Amino acid sequence: MTYLFNPPSVVSVPVLGRGERFPVHRIYCVGRNYVEHAKEMGFTGREPPFFFLKPADALVVVEAGQTGEIPYPSLTRDLHHEIELVVAIGKGGQNIPAAQALEHVYGYAVGLDMTRRDLQGEMKKQGRPWCIGKAFDLSAPIGPITPKEQAGDIAHAAIALHVNGQARQHSSIDKLIWNIAETIEHLSAAWTLQPGDLIYSGTPEGVAAVVSGDLMEGHVAGLGELRVRVR
Ligand code: MN
DSSP: OOOSSOOOOOOEEOBTTOSSOEEOOOEEEEESOBHHHHHHTTOOSOOOOEEEEEOGGGEEEOOTTOEEEEOOOTTOSOEEEOEEEEEEESSOBSSOOHHHHGGGEEEEEEEEOOEEHHHHHHHHHHTOOSHHHHSOTTOEEEOOBEEGGGSOSGGGOEEEEEETTEEEEEEEGGGBSSOHHHHHHHHHHHSOBOTTOEEEOOOOSOOEEOOTTOEEEEEETTSOOEEEEEO
16 A cells, blocks of 8 residues: 555554553543542532543653653643543443443553643633644643553552642542543443543643743652653
8 A cells, every 4th residue: 555645653652661662542531520620620510521532643752761842832821731640541342331441441651631721711611622722732741651550559549740849739549530440431432442542531630830941740659750841
């Protein structure tokens, strides 16, 4: 087969302790999945989970021990950090019950759901899709994937983000409104999950702006650190 031009290359994430990389299919993201973050965004209560996507090539893959870099994106004056636990799907499926959902998980990573908050807010106000606020180029930094067997008790892990050494976000994975298994159940009712899918599981409270030069350091207990500088 020949193509008119070179097809895009496969986006992949390193796996701690392995030579093989994790090839990425899609990036699903969960909205408002921690109570205190839902409140800071002006919402309360346990809504059914809802989802949006980012393109796979929005990933900024940061190798173990490295510091990644993102440009300050166009069109915004309010670029926000959202630290998130990322779930890496190793086995696909449809209508996966929560009780079996964790069998579909390959591992976990630390991710940042970077958000052009001003554009997202404008789209919300107008009832339009969030794409321009969420799914922009280089909006999804991610660190290496830790296979689930090595990740420890991820369901109760601490999650935190520091900016220039100052604490900004701090919570625990057990404060997810919809836990990982329930999220997979809901997601797989709407889409057929494939090996290579990533799920950004939502951010805790404390989202705020970053500016050029800021260094973000994300952390989930049991996984590697994710360090990203805004250029
Ligand atoms: Mn998010």
